[in-house]
Amino acid sequence: MVTRGDGRIWNELRPITIQRRFTTASAGSVLISAGRSIVLCTANVEPQVPAWLADQGSGWLTAEYSMLPGSTTPRKQRERSRVEGRTAEIQRLIGRSLRGVVDLQGLGPRTITIDCDVLQADGGTRTLSITGGFIALVDALRTIQAELPNPERLPLHDSVAAVSVAQWGEDLVLDPNQQEDNEAAVDFNVIMTGSGKFVEIQGTAEHAPFDRLLLERILDLAAQGIAELTRLQREALGEDWPWAS
Amino acid sequence: MVTRGDGRIWNELRPITIQRRFTTASAGSVLISAGRSIVLCTANVEPQVPAWLADQGSGWLTAEYSMLPGSTTPRKQRERSRVEGRTAEIQRLIGRSLRGVVDLQGLGPRTITIDCDVLQADGGTRTLSITGGFIALVDALRTIQAELPNPERLPLHDSVAAVSVAQWGEDLVLDPNQQEDNEAAVDFNVIMTGSGKFVEIQGTAEHAPFDRLLLERILDLAAQGIAELTRLQREALGEDWPWAS
Amino acid sequence: MVTRGDGRIWNELRPITIQRRFTTASAGSVLISAGRSIVLCTANVEPQVPAWLADQGSGWLTAEYSMLPGSTTPRKQRERSRVEGRTAEIQRLIGRSLRGVVDLQGLGPRTITIDCDVLQADGGTRTLSITGGFIALVDALRTIQAELPNPERLPLHDSVAAVSVAQWGEDLVLDPNQQEDNEAAVDFNVIMTGSGKFVEIQGTAEHAPFDRLLLERILDLAAQGIAELTRLQREALGEDWPWAS
Amino acid sequence: MVTRGDGRIWNELRPITIQRRFTTASAGSVLISAGRSIVLCTANVEPQVPAWLADQGSGWLTAEYSMLPGSTTPRKQRERSRVEGRTAEIQRLIGRSLRGVVDLQGLGPRTITIDCDVLQADGGTRTLSITGGFIALVDALRTIQAELPNPERLPLHDSVAAVSVAQWGEDLVLDPNQQEDNEAAVDFNVIMTGSGKFVEIQGTAEHAPFDRLLLERILDLAAQGIAELTRLQREALGEDWPWAS
């Protein structure tokens, strides 16, 4: 069996810590870490919607992603004159994934922005952003719950979390860190709901195409990771978890 | 069974036309169309590599994607001051997918740029770009074959093609056009090799999460489409197809 | 007498091909080629005018010009963060030249945008854009004719076409290709109406100032080329040519 | 005597917390807070200098400042296409202030970048950035101490800290929060060394010009605040404080 550099076994997540209300200027603010990766997810609500949604009663959710310069070694340059392709791709993924469980009609004419700022990057920051972003989203919805079209229930269909799986040599590993990621032959990001359905799947053969059998094993491993992350989200939210336990 | 707006049955590709050497200024130049979608794929070779590959002997392949203003109704604005997130995401996908079958060491210290310019857009332009881009890539490699480190064989592991599958109401449809895409509940882009392996899978639940069973049916349908596209690529390339027939 | 590299005599245009309705997403769409130069001209109509024309009843016509990366050898970089001076100069010329024959009042409060995208560049792409752009403009006007303030006649005073003349050694040559252009001592772009009047003249001494006599001979040669181009425009438009034949 | 909104007396700093090594990807990483204001200061060392310093043996120190979108209510837009004037002004101030105590020759040919990312903003973030940035700088210098031209001592002439003083109605207040700042008639940022000398003074009459007497009282109050901040810096650095205690 694979021996991982940080001592984990193949199907083990990194230790996750979740700190809600890390700051108070935003309606939702969650500091989430997985091993050395640390992301601050804030959720803010604004009483407008994009022009193409005007006068339809529906709300919107969007996300932005950024890495602080000190998050990597060596230091990463700020994106101050243009947004890199990688950043654009990641923040679009975060937005789609969270919208996948939100009832936009139930939001009313509001935009929620989920900002995911990476304080330290050691792999898996896009999936961590989704997992933490969901908690910040719930906190923001709780903050404005009384003003929602239906204050009885949050406009959420399900919870959502995300995890990576990599093929590392002959083995699969759950939640790879940066070094494992760099060396992976196949890299999957899997975004699933708390009830076990898929919101998004992105799988890439970095070095060699993969077959259907490997795909099946990857999805099995991802599903196990998501179940564990969902449990951690529910624990962190406690009474604010939107569904009866 | 589903009745599609353009008369196709559910597992039918749009009519594909492929015109090699549409222009002659580029080493490879392919005009490919699927129904009303038309993409000009050109492949150019430059004798440098990006700075981070310097002095490693390896080559590189990158891709750019753009929609002409007249490709849509209404007219689409040019991206002249910044590149949109969608564009960045698509051109990164095209580049990764083609690199997935290229032997970069076998290229020698060269960069191949695949430009995919959409002359008309009616859905599926990113997958069409990959399918057509592969043909332009082969043409470019044939052009420089004598200068390659090993002129005996092209530095390609396999062929690659791409297709979309959408869940449309209760049905699956292969190669959806724009209108089907807009109304789809689930949208998959599947990139596979000629030998039937996966290079990349991207699946998104636009409206409702999907389950494992649907995923399996989608991959089956995609595999059938890829097989047909691979046959068309081989026909178009004729004697230039890199593998014995 | 001068022997030209491509076998033409001095006062001979390159073979011109014109394909109307190359795409259908735009109201007008013309693929025009002169020898190896190929330009896709599309015309789109939008029901707004620039702010400075608001509430004056008048319409507007503007143009954009761009070269695809694969249009030249070696590959040309995309203008994605800024527009080059040459591009700005050319697209302003195209817009002015076409506006020179349009009755803007007769358009009503609409903006027509002529997009000229160069698929392959071998000299003369700016003049080819004007000649082809006029045909796309007529097609677009025919498309919206019923909605015009006066549906009885198109809001056009005249037709317009453009051609280059170069001094090449001691000789003048009509419609120079890129190589002839590079070696020219004097380069003129002449834009004229079908009835033989000037809309714009731009003449530049690339290497040595020129005298009045040369100017007169250049204008004579240009007028001959314009007459031929006008005939080709009329043939291409057939019944849609705005004036009785 | 003035009653401040948060219960402080006029010459009282907000409670300061300092957490060294908040992240480990940077040579220095300090999370510093004053009341609700929170700044993450990281210090990174790169083995190059700007072009204008090349081959002079000297090092350089520069700073960047940025506010996270979630740091304010309402959410602040990211500076992704251009840097605002306020940001440019602040990061230049931070850089000059820290350079004021650094022996650039003693750094050797290296650039230290101090990144100050505001996680939450409630006034005084530029001064907090300087105070925390100095600690991150010391940590970074300790990290590379063995490689310095003179490993016996850090290339620092003195410590540096910064504080604001505002005239609020008739009263002076030390370390104003955002609300006090908004209502201030006069606003001073004072940057001083641990030994009580000035590195930079910036005083602005927001509403009414001020006289010399007020200036003198402001500088007295600032000096008291700096003395307290210097004590906190020394405590936080403990054995790593560069000077004998």
Add this chain to the structure above:
Amino acid sequence: MVTRGDGRIWNELRPITIQRRFTTASAGSVLISAGRSIVLCTANVEPQVPAWLADQGSGWLTAEYSMLPGSTTPRKQRERSRVEGRTAEIQRLIGRSLRGVVDLQGLGPRTITIDCDVLQADGGTRTLSITGGFIALVDALRTIQAELPNPERLPLHDSVAAVSVAQWGEDLVLDPNQQEDNEAAVDFNVIMTGSGKFVEIQGTAEHAPFDRLLLERILDLAAQGIAELTRLQREALGEDWPWAS
């Protein structure tokens, strides 16, 4: 006593020339020079205010600063794609300093823009911009005086001027030129009203921190310079000086 390169004694301003109405397209237009430094200050009035001031009846004053390419040796590049930090800092200072003496309510809903374009730079251009900008401002206010809320008096509390003081070796020098500025250990910009109050103070230790005693001497010297500059402003404005003489 210090011998200055240009023959001045330590407390001597450079010769100042002031030419009002240098151009007539702007409501105020002043060409001001100090030695070799030359700045064209124009003041223009527009009948709008920034969005955040809308419907409050108040006016606004803003400033822009720029150096012409030919103003320095060697030639300075134009800021055509982004504004440098130094430029942003200077134009914010000019705007704040002039606003410090303007009664914005008394302006009515107008924006005055002070443009300071440096035709030649030999040090002190930011302070010269403020001193000249005040004269252009008065001229602009005279131009629109009849339309002001209160046409009886200009909406100005006081006059304003600015000067630099540098520590040069052991000595202080008033109004340093570029060479003196480059070699200065301490550099102060002092902005004061005609009645001797401070609007802004910016002092920077370029090489070594400075003590309180030096600060006091610097402010004394600055006050003397400001008094002289105020006299020159009053002379230049003659009958248009806003206060009884």
Add this chain to the structure above:
Amino acid sequence: MVTRGDGRIWNELRPITIQRRFTTASAGSVLISAGRSIVLCTANVEPQVPAWLADQGSGWLTAEYSMLPGSTTPRKQRERSRVEGRTAEIQRLIGRSLRGVVDLQGLGPRTITIDCDVLQADGGTRTLSITGGFIALVDALRTIQAELPNPERLPLHDSVAAVSVAQWGEDLVLDPNQQEDNEAAVDFNVIMTGSGKFVEIQGTAEHAPFDRLLLERILDLAAQGIAELTRLQREALGEDWPWAS
């Protein structure tokens, strides 16, 4: 005969003033005015050439054009994030026109930059920039004459000047001001050498196409204006005029 708003007769230039060495930081510096239009032309020499000219021994000349914000009523916004098409077109014209009389080989490996900054704009600023730019160019060449490959003679084939001619109603007018320009039916910019040859001709029908006869009359009138401008250039340069008188 036409009565012009400013009292001139049809073939009369505006009064021209030329002030050499207006600033001293640039090798050439000319303040030139025609009526209310005022342009500062500076010429600077740098010891490099663009990359595409490297190692060919040849020099280069380029030009930049800009309008100060205060040059027009109402105030014109600065081009700080992008260069407008009109600006690009004008500065390319200025550069081409001056290069038309320069012996680039005779410059040696240097770049001369002609900056034309419009202090006040009342029509004709592009032609004034060429006429004044030539004088600044001669001054710059005199400054570096001793270092030129051949110090015996300036690397100039001829002098160059520029003027506009407009059709205003039924009449032609020389050197139109802004108001005449706005109302013109046809507008020509003619750039000619001192010996009466053409360097560039740009003629545009703003409202109605023009015939060959009008063109001939325009060129006659332009030639007369150029002769007068050449005389003024020679007078201004006096002994520095490059050719025997």
